[in-house]
Amino acid sequence: MSLLEVKNLGISFGGLRAVDGFHISIEKGQLYGLIGPNGAGKTTVFNMLTGVYTPNDGSITLDGVDITGKKTIDINKAGIARTFQNIRLFKDQSVLDNVKIGLHNQITYSTLTGILRLPKYHKAEKEMNEKAMELLKVFDLEKEADFLASNLPYGKQRKLEIARALATNPKLLLLDEPAAGMNPNETKELMETIxxxxxxxxxTVLLIEHDMKLVSGICEKLTVLNFGQVLAEGKTTEVLNDPQVIKAYLGE
Structure with a gap:
């Protein structure tokens, strides 16, 4: 059974059909790419998968559970986390606190316990600190734990955003143009990180990306979106050599 199964997904804004009949099937553990020209509807798909937009039709199933039209927080708890094309960190908070924010969907104490700083609060906070530091070590960010997020170099901010997303304990990680703004060395390091x-x-990772080196270097399968509809899908090499894809997306 696929981890993510999307069927006939569609949404309209006013009279414009932004996405129509979108479908995708992603197996557990896959590195999957969603590509297409600017304005093709890729981010709109991500927004439907994460509950930012409610689709007009179609279904989204995650690990056998229908999550169509659920709220963002419920979809996150069900197992989908994402990053954004424009990095969205809490830049005036520390690197450590940014990761802890991702862990807060697993809080086990009540609001009253937090306000009164009861023993259960201190125990949970200690556990979150430890988990956050473990994640920072994975991304070689533990030495910057007390830095403001805004003081990290661009490439490390990207890593921090991925670490924060992983802190929510997802089954599926959505990366929205993770290589945007990166230099070649940072992109190479990002590929290794993913x-x-x-x-x-x-x-399991689904990413939107325009950097074809990154796409061809890590994605096992691709779906190509054009004018809100699926143009091609399949193994990465085959899709990138499809004449329709070359014409519509690569501009050749």
Whole structure:
């Protein structure tokens, strides 16, 4: 059974059909790419998968559970986490606190316990600190734990955003143009990071990306979106050599 199964997903804004009949099937542990020209509807798909938008039709099933139209927080608890094209960190908070924010969906104490700083609060906070530091060590960020997130170099901010997403304990990680703004060395390091995340965390990854070196270097399968509809899907090499894809996306 697929980890993510999307069928006939569609959404309209006013009279514009932004996504129509979108479908995708992603197996557990896959590195999967969603590509297409600017304005093709890729981020709109991500927004439907994460509950930012409610689809007009179609279904989204995660690990056998229908999550169609659920709230963002419920979808996150069900097992989908994401990053964004424009990094969305809490830049005035520490690197450690950014990861702890991701852990707060696993809080086991009540609001009253937190307000009164009861023993259960201190125990939970200690556990979150330890888990957050473990994640930071994975991404070689533990030495910057007390830095403001805004003071990290760009590439490390990307890593921190992925670490925070992983802190929510997802089954599926959505990466929205993770290589945007990166130089070649940072992109190479990002590729290694994504492979590591998949293997170390037994993670399934779906990413939107325009950097074809990154796409061809890590994605096992691709779906190509054009004008809100699936243009092609299949193994990465075959899709990137599809004449329709070359014409529509690569501009050749």
């Amino acid at each position: 492979h590591f995340v998949r293997d170390e965390f037994d993670m």
